[in-house]
Amino acid sequence: MNPAIEISLSILAWLVALNRGRKALLNQAWKTDPITFRVGAASLFFALTMTFLITPLGDGIDSLTITNLSRLLAYSSVSITLYLITSSSLISFPTAQNVRYQKYLKPYLIMTLGLLLVSYISSVSHTPEWRELSTPDSVAEMVFKLVMFTHAIILCTIIAAACYHYINLERVIVTKYRIATISLTAMGGATFFFTKIVLTLGYIWHPLGAEWILTLSHLLMVTTAILWGGSFIHSNLYVRALALLRGIRSWPTYQDLIYLVERLERLCPPIGIVLNKPTFWQFVRNSDYHLYRAIVHILDGKTLIADFLADTSPIDKLQARWDKHGYLEALHMNASLQEIKSDDDYLEMLSEYRLASRKLMGLTN
């Protein structure tokens, strides 16, 4: 990676770490709030990881100390980051299964760090300085990477499973979607690290280091990073995004209702003002309002047609309102709409009037 990008990412990671760390320090989170504390610490370790991965800085550390020490520091930091995040997820989503996982985490972290250290002392520190290639240059590098990537896959899978076990218990829709995003992030992370393992094994069997796997790996990294950002956006943005999605989903319903409104408006004058038909984007931004107004218009038209047809005044007066074709259409429309009896449940009304409209279009029997 270009050092300029490495430095930019590192600065970003430090900004997040300082923000989270400040909150944790101000609230003295280590005493009272283990989740905030863990997330704050994880941000700090992640920033350290990104710093050690800056090539010129890593090279500098290595030349001043021992060969590839920057890699040991980076891999250890990222292992601790993943441990802290997994641990905070298990505390956050306290299902029985998640509590069980919790006790295995620390021993597994210690084992991973131990393996990294042993592997470093015994071989990695004696190998030439690493070049960042898709497949390793030596057995030592391969083993070292496999230890860390396996650790990452296991922990990402635990996070995804923790979210999965909890998601059905969550009733608040915004939080449900947030947890789904965290779960997807973890799955993305696990898949990314899986491609890294495949590429690493390319040292033994070259086809595994194929270009397309490298491209896929980069793609997964970017996707995971975007999802990671999505997991931490403010709830208000989730609310807006969900409203937009609901709008997109209900656009076809609105189109069907509008057909009915237009048919009714042809038969009887609208109330006070004509229904302004929104564009697609206007609709999705405020779909509940537009659907509600369409239903109001339909109920108004339905009542009015029934009134006109029930009018006991002479037939020629009726004919002054409609010609023969209009009169027959009003009779047909009235018969269709009077069949709908669901006047209490709003969602049922939406669905019933939509169905009536589709029947009038001849799309449904």
Add this chain to the structure above:
Amino acid sequence: MVEPSLQTRKILDELNYDFRAFTIDHFIQWIETVKGHKLLFFPWKMPPGMFGAWMSDGDEPREYFFYRNDVPRLLQIHIQLHELSHFLCGHPTKSITRKLIQESHNCGIALPFDELAKLRSPESSIYEHEAESLASLIQDQVIRYSQIEQLTQGISSDEKVADSLKHLGLI
């Protein structure tokens, strides 16, 4: 949304109403307090083609609102808001007395609905437009707030999750 005029927006702003608390009854009570008028609503058998009407008391600060009794509740609330909007906009209306309403109720004497500006009469289209704009503005506000309410009922089903999200600054 139906384009509301600056005037209708101003009327709504002046009410200074918190739409998070909206129910039709609460909204009516609020207007009673702000305007200092008693607002009385009657489900009524309206003449064919008519949905609602508003009349003022000639003697006391009372307003009488009539809405069709034979339509779904959703439409009734819409009619109530539309008629209330006429009152809030300060449109002209007819005066009646409580006695006349009582007589109408007991003896079946027709109320003077015909004399009112009928909902669909062309000459009253400006008033109708204004009232409908205000009613639609109110509905828009109610829906915007209830949407957020619906989506933010609490933070989470689990107190621990809610605390975590709060502490992480995501709420």
